[in-house]
Amino acid sequence: MQRIRIKYKKEMKFIGHLDMVRLWERALRRTDLPAAYSEGFNPRQKLSFGPPLPLGFTSECELLDIYFEKWVNPEQTKNLLSSTLPKGIEIIEAGNVFLARASITAEIKTAVYSADVSGDISEKISEVLGSKEIIVQRKEKDFNIRPMIKELSQSGNTVNIAVQCDNFGSIKAQELTGMFKENLTGTFRRIALYCS
Amino acid sequence: MRDQIERILSSVTKPARYIGNELNSIRKPHDNKIKFALAYPDTYEIGMSNLGLQILYHILNKRPDMLAERFYAPWTDMEEKMRENSLPLFSLESWTPVKDFDIVGFSVQNELTYTNILNMLELAHIPLYRSERDGSCPLIIAGGACTNNPEPLSDFIDAFVIGDGEEVILEIADTYNNCRGIPRSALLGSLSKIEGVYVPGLNGLGKVKRRVVKDINTIDYPTSPIVPFIEIVHDRATIEIMRGCPRRCKFCQAGAVNKPVRMLRPEKVIEIAKETVKNTGFEEVSLVSLSSSDYPHLHEVAAELGRYFAPKRISLSLPSLRADTLNEKLAKEMLSVRQSGFTIAPEAGTQRLRDHICKDLTEEKIINSVRTAVKSGSNRIKLYFMIGLPTETDDDIKGIADLAYTLIKEARSISTRAKIVVNVSTFIPKKNTPFENEKMINLEAIKKKQEYLKENLRHKSMELKWHDRGMSTIEGLLSTGTKETGKILLRAFRSGCKFDNWAEHFDFSRWEAAIAAHTD
Incomplete structure (x- = not known):
């Protein structure tokens, strides 16, 4: 893997x-690398993705596990895939991982996002950090997202926010953008995924 | 403009429809080139599934002095935002306004996309009437199945391609280039001299000779078609193995006008299929034609591709297989990787009517092929029928129900999981077919026949689908229409008609009003 x-x-x-x-x-099929397939009527390559990236977000840190039928040099995986990807998708690195290792979604606990903002949002940040509850609507019910916000800071024109992102819950895209709506000047980027 | 587009894209459904940049899409610098915008007047998902446009895109972009980019009908939410922001319709590849191209070519495959053509011209800020356009506007041309009867569009389109487009498209582009700097009327005059080109008002439609590519093996076939980001209607590699049809079903426009029958050599089919999969990564390859069973090398090609694709888990599909030629060997080759359905088109419910329309199929052959398909693992059988065929009686409608019951009984005796989907469309007379002078049945009659089938096709393993009768009526109006019909079309468009082949948008009452206003 x-x-x-x-x-x-x-x-x-x-x-x-x-x-x-x-x-x-399709990219993997184009490379002709010995991908492992699932059994059954509609065999598919065994791929395992990290937490879905919200539509409208760019990312610098997405993860994908690929299962192979036999040994493949990770450099070869990286090179072959890179040569057949549409513009705008870039592989940073590829490496072998222990087959019994937990899935990406089981390992990831935290996602860090950043976005460009205009104006001073320090007040907004203190307000968020100082509150015990930030109520949003989920399935027409009140839902408190405050416990999922782990860190929030501004550096220059950028706001950085670390949030819970695991099997027990995560913040939705519109909840994230909603917090800084008036000040956003660009799109959100996912800049890191952490196991803790 | 880029920033504006990007902002808008963040607030519409399926923004990927508009961004281009797909694998194998081609973006060339715009300097000193003949700039072609290829359009399909429906959504991205439908337009991208059109094989003809993929071929033309490839042929035009192969030429160093030309470029081709694409655009499709924006969905209504996107259109709203574009109108709100006065943003003109733009191409996918470079987000260039459509009106900045030299030539705009519409692929017209379905009459119910006509209002979209007008809407797209308007969104591109191009005058709808050709009489209102001069050399500062792109040349607007159209080709495809519907140019079999171009008249309803003839006030809006500068020139029509009648017949195969692969060769003539380059002749049109070259003629355009040679006529730069001279008045539009002179360009149109030169275009009207090209074989297969109809220029309304210049050369009479009756005198235009249908353009035919003599040997389809000479076509520079794209083996790197565009791989869409989002799922499209025909999301697979498609190879046209044969053009034209040796059968002579009297209702069929495609068979009547695409003559003679021309075939792609088997080694070429195999080579194109393998190469396309390598360049796209598609998980399915479809060999298409009007009647694939009549392709003499079908077994040989299917066997070789089955052998090559199976270990790669790529499946092979063969739509348009005639029921009487399906055998178990072929069925197995098709189903080597994925389970799929099987489709047959008896078209009529009784032998008498099948004989009358020259559908060369007997009940015995139909039953045998359904048995074969189910035995080979196809559990979903699709049947295609037509109502309203010339000379049809109540017996023929009853025959549809009877045949469907016979088939479901046969199918379920082999597999209890077998299901039958009965698709019922309405006969629409098409120009240049033996039935061109037949009458189409009216709304009431369609309704009566549909109701009968609804009452009499009740089985837990059977599903009945039919075409919207209002849509069929409008399709009939336009397919046999004249220049005058174009005025109704414009009225309907002005009253808000668009995406007429989408149930959620089609508004028959607006069309009725347009027809009534016109006849007043």
Whole structure:
């Protein structure tokens, strides 16, 4: 099994998660690398993705696990895939991982996002950090997202926010953008995924 | 403009429809080139599924002195935003306004996309009437199945391609280039001299000789078609193995006008299929034609591709297989990787009517092929029928139900999981077919026949689907229409008609009003 780290730039933010899955299946098929397939009537390559990137977000740190039938040099994976990807998708690195290792989604606990903002948002930041509850609507019910916000800061024209992103819950894209709506000047970027 | 587009894209559904940049899409610098904008007047998902446009895109972009970019009908939310922001319709590749191209070519495959053509011209800020356009506007041309009867569009389109487009498209582009700097009327005069080109008002339609590519093996076939980001209607590699049809079904426009029958050599089919999969990564390859069973090398090609694709988990599909030629060997080759359905088109419910329309199929052959398909693992059988065929009686409608019951019984005796989908469309007379002077049945009659089938096709393993009768009526109006019909079309468009082949948008009452206003 190999884990690759990917950047999705520019217009790639408009490609939804399921379309990305198909894109990687086709890219892998183009390389002719010995991908492992599932059994059954509709065999598919065994690919395992990290937490879906929200539509409209770019990313510098997406993860994808690829299962192979036999040994493949990770450099070869990286080179062959890189040569057949549409513009705007870049593989940062590929490496072998221990087959019994937990899935990406089981390992990831935290996602860090950043976005360009205009004006002073220090007040907004203190307000968020100082509050015990930030109520949003989920399935027509009140839902407190405050416990999922782990860190929030501004450096220059950029706001950085670390949020919970695991099997027990994560912040939705519109909840994230909603917090800084008036000040946003660009799109959100996912800049890191952490295991703790 | 880029910033504006990007901002808008963040607030519309499926923004990927508009961004271009797909694998194998081609972006060339715009300097000193003949700039072609290829359009399909429906959504990205439908337009991208059109094989003809992929071929033309490839042929034009192969020429160093030309470029081709694409655009499709924006969905209504996108259109709203574009109008709100006065943003003109733009191409996918470079986000260039359509009106900045030299030539705009529409692929017209379905009459119910006509209002979209007008809408797209308007969104591109191009005058709808050709009489209102001069050399500062792109040359607007159209080709495709519907140019079999171009008259309803003849006030809006400068020149029509009648027949195969692969060769003539380059002749049109070259003529355009040679006529730069001279008045539009002179360009149109030169275009009207090209074989297969109809220029309304210049050369009479009756005198235009249909353009035919003599040997389809000479076509520079794209083996690196564009791989879409989002799922499209025909999301697979498609190879046209045969053009034209040796059958002579009297209702069929495609068979009647695409003559003679021309075939792609088997080694070429195999080579194109393998190469395309290598360049696209598609998980399915479809060999298409009007009647693939009549392709003499079908077994040989299917066997070789089955062998090559199976270990790669790529499936092979063969739509338009005639029911009487399906055998178990071929069925197995098709189903080597993925389970799929099987489609047959008896078209009529009784032998008498099948004979009358020259559909060369017997009940025995239909039953045998359904048995074969189910035995080979196809559990979903699709049947295609037509109502309203010339000489049809109540017996023929009853025959549809009877045949469907016979088939579901046969199918379920082999597999209890077998299901039958009965698709019922309405006969529409098409120009240049033996039935061109037949009458289409009216709305009431369509309704009566549909109701009968609804009452009499009730089975838990059977599903009945039919075409919207209002849509069929409008399709009939336009397919047999004249220049006058174009005025109704414009009225309908002005009253808000667009995406007429989308159930959620089609508004028959607006069309009725347009027809009534015109006849007043």
